Amino acid sequence: MTLQKVLQVDIEKCVGCRMCEVACSLRNTGRVQPSRSRIKVIGYERRGEYHNYIPMVCQQCSTPLCVEACPTNALSRNPETGAIVVDDDACVGCRVCAMVCPIGGVSIDPATDVAYKCDLCGGAPECVKYCYYEALTYVPKDRLDSSLKRSKSEKLSELFALMESLR
């Protein structure tokens, strides 16, 4: 079995284009409807001052509180992808999962009234394919750490280059 992958978010790289919301809703509902996207870019904007964006999406927790809290056992982990998935028939729309989720990764679909959340598109997350600046990447679990560290080290490497040039 291939190693599971993780949908990794690097918030510093997000430009706020919301292409992930478009892709997610197209893939999952066949229509363009950001309000039903499983991933949501939250904007912190004040015109004339700042424009910052944070993509929020289920991180498929190691100890998923939503699964533990669900009174109808509608949530479970897909062994192939590692994604927490919703059994639409079992879900009663009680919103307990949404209450306990630490990052707002699960909610109730306004159109179907059952829980909806990122299921990693069955192992090929659609959103990642359009994220030109790679704020979203789909990374094997064992390289998650080095991937994030590499990304964060870029600033340091610039600093080294600067120091080098000053020498």
Place this chain on the structure above:
Amino acid sequence: MTYGWSGKTLQVDLSTGKTSTAPWDKDAKRFLGGRGGNAWLFWLHSKANQSPYDPDAPVILGSGALAGTGLIGTSRMEVTVVSAAKTESHSLGNVGMGSTWAPELKFAGYDNIVIKGRSEKPVYLNIVNDDVEIRDASGVWGKGTFDTETLLKEEAGDMDAQVACIGPAGENLVVQATVEHGYRSGTPVGASVGAKKLKAVVVRGTGAVNVHDPDAILEHNRRLVETVKDTKKRLGEAIPRSDGKDAYLQGFLVGDAGVVGNYESHAWRDRPDVRKAYEENYLGDYFEKNIGCFGCPFPCQPLFDLPGEGACIWRCYPTYWPWKLWMTDLSAAFKATRLMTDLGMDNKEVATIVSWLMHLRDMGVVTDEDLDGVPFDKGNPEPLFETARRMAYREGYGNALAEGPVAYAKKLGDKAMNYLYHNQGLTMRTFEFRAEPGTALGEAISARGNSLRATTYHVVLWGKPARDDYAGVDPREMEDSLAWSREMFGTEKAIMATEYEGKPAALIYEMNGAAIADSLGYCVTMIRPGRVGAPGSQFGDASYQFAAERFTAATGIPTDEAALFEAAERVCNIERAIVVRDGRTRATDALPEFFFEEPVPDGPQQGKRLDRKLFEKMKDEYYALRGWDRETGLQREATLRKLGMADVAEKLKAAGKLAPAGEEG
């Protein structure tokens, strides 16, 4: 099921407070949406020679036909009004903007909005899906556009709401006032909105846009992302401004863009001290990041943040005018841009007016006393700030200027008028029309006037004498571009900036491409057809076919290059019908005498001026290619019928504005 479009127009009457909807039907879809759709609504809802301050004058806000369909680059909105800024003709005024308002309107369930009537008190329109409310705007009246956006989002209790608004300039009916959304505004349309006491249109939509083939849309998007990645590998940095470097500033420093002063010089930038000043004063240190539009992963608007000042976009328009004021202090130019974005006014109009006043003062045509003692020395940024503020709040000399530069020139006399270069009241800004016949033709003939939309790229980019490094094009792709021109127009001169030959055909190709992009709501850098080696070519295939395939994926309507070209013809013809209805003729498709008489004084284009005979010959050819009457510039019935616009022809005929029947050509 309707795909692509929402299928609905929202109609609002601010006098009665009534709102209703009308279907966006087959007749309307002839003009797609966005700029073309707005022109159609304008044709239906405006009267001949209407005043921008007539309560019945329509203000139209529209989303492009493909806005909200998820296709990368389809984010654009359009605002269309009876222009207050075109003080000498009024008629059609429009502006296109990106960011997020247009898709949000689609998610709310509308293609466009027609606003008529006039409110007694300041109001704003609040749209949340089917809930449309005219709300009291007294809390934001008088506020700048920055605060207005924040306050209205807070009032909506929804930070995802999208705001298009006017600032103090629009409230005070300053003709240079803009409608602002996402730092994107350009051509002034704000006074016509202020006249309605309408502060803002706030939109929030949670609905869906139906698309015919979701998989095809995703596939098109996937391929585009791959193309840009490939281009980046092939040519280095694919997005010219992604490091905060501004292509247009680079164009000034090393290329051939822009005139200096009030068309006073071309050689100023060649001075080493100026070049050094620009390079050293460049704001690169303050670059934050690029921000962009909804659904486009290639954001191209560089956001700069000046300490103690605040953030704003510093992009092509704001960067091309500092040298019109002989300014080397780019941080002052940036601050002025930010100020005017907040005041909601067109910084290009204001800067050009200041440049003109500096010129007049230099010649003693205006005195310091006329200008309230503000020091209009060339290169001094102070008059820019003072003029912007005084115009926005109608103080001192700014009050008169807020009625437009022509009115002010009339007060000063003939000499002032002779040095004011304008098109229907809109100032002529940075193009050297004397050396660029295609640009000149586009400026003279475009429906809106003052039209980058008509005149960019193919007709101006290549063959400039000073193209020594980067002037907006990639020299490595010049050969391909020339080959394309030979194939398309029979001569490579068609795309050489300083040539007349083949220009009308190249210009029509260019204008139609812009009309399609603006009407589909597509980013013009993305589908400007056939543009090889120019900005936007990182998107690879930017042909009409590119647009056609995407249009079909979104709407399910089979189409091809020829059909889209015909749709563009319709858009250009409905706009022509509007301005012709309001008095435009061949005689008024014109430019100031100056560009024919005074040669370029210095620099690489020295000695060039427009040749009247060749210019008029270009017009002959242009009208013939469009199927318009050569003598009068009026449209022919047969042309309009062929385009499926018999209804438009009927109305023009009734108004006596159709070309006389008879000989063709």
